[in-house]
Amino acid sequence: MAEDHDGRAPTLAAQAKHDREMSDYYEMRDRIIARVAHLDPYPRMAIERAVRVLRAYFIDRRNRAPRHGTLEGLMLVGKNADPAAKIAWDREPLLFEIWAFVDHEAYKGKERYWGRAQAVLRSQLGRAIEVELSVFTIAEAGRFLLTNSWLAERYDGGIVLYDRAMDPPRSSDAEAAHERIANAAEALDEPQRIAFQRYRTHGFDLGRISRALRTSEAEARMILAEAFGALLAEVGDEARTRTLRSHLGNHPRHNLDLYHRPGDFDRLLAVTFYRRAVDHVGMMVEAHARDRAGKIVQEAAYATEFALKALLLHVGYSEDWNRRFIGLDLEGTMRHARANGLEPPSDELERLITPLSDYHRGGRTPDQARAVLTALPPAEIVETAATLVADVGTITGYAGLLGEELP
Structure with missing residues (x-):
């Protein structure tokens, strides 16, 4: 067992917490990469790094209420969020539009909360990748459909890169739900278990899934559908509170703890x-x-x-x-x-x-x-x-x- 910074061996509880945090970290990286599987490998990794930077630099520096700001989610929007598009890096930089959602108007200020994050992004991503950041409150997302059809279209076509209600770190309720899903997934019979594991790692890549199952892509799709059917029957289709897709209601297509994309x-x-x-x-x-x-x-x-x-x-x-x-x-x-x-x-x-x-x-x-x-x-x-x-x-x-x- 590794020693902590005081030279003492960490307790079992501390080690378990560290292991859980590392598991969440790697799981989150895999999730993001699978959600943007339509991109070339380099921009795919750049998006994953951008999500890590933006999450790390949302820092609450207010000394009065509302004091505890929360980053609710990050979403990729625009033409590069289209899974049918052929997106490859050339000589010109690739521009990715990312929307951030926060829980209060006070936390939309880019200079206070996002300026340092954007500077770090520019230094880490280099000239090949550019990120254009827009910040909304979680309440604004629910009003898009009523107030702005252009924003609503981009929102509905976007790829959720991070959703606090679904992704680590989770609330106790979300953690319990995730644990049920993980246990149910492990209990799936083969070949459904193999199909689901490949989907979680690579997204909706029927080529990879069918090769692992040694079957046709049509049959791989059938087996994956059976896996999801079994999981939904086991864990239910309960909605997660405050999820970016909450306005869409209690429906299994919007359970992002199962699906990389609602589509x-x-x-x-x-x-x-x-x-x-x-x-x-x-x-x-x-x-x-x-x-x-x-x-x-x-x-x-x-x-x-x-x-x-x-x-x-x-x-x-x-x-x-x-x-x-x-x-x-x-x-x-x-x-x-x-x-x-x-x-x-x-x-x-x-x-x-x-x-x-x-x-x-x-x-x-x-x-x-x-x-x-x-x-x-x-x-x-x-x-x-x-x-x-x-x-x-x-x-x-x-x-x-x-x-x-x-x-």
């Missing part, structure tokens, strides 16, 4: 939806074998919805957007799917989609089911819906994946 939830949900569509096709075929026409229509509606939304999630739509602007409108979903790779519908699908959409949106009543059966006989409904699911599987690469075995 990762939607990318995993794509394969989950496809597998649900496959299961509904199976139940539809079984209903046809039992000559249950009403059940055929019901399962066809669900298979169609989940298949089309799987495609939309796969190409970048969010589940929240789908729910707010499409809902159960199968015709509307079809239009968006056609704009994103789905072939024009067959004659059978053209005849089916309108009455099936009316049925699905209207509460799935027996009268609406009869209207669907008037448009297309049961056998053709089964074939048409199954073909649509197969086409989505081909476009997304999910063809061949097993269903989810719905209850």
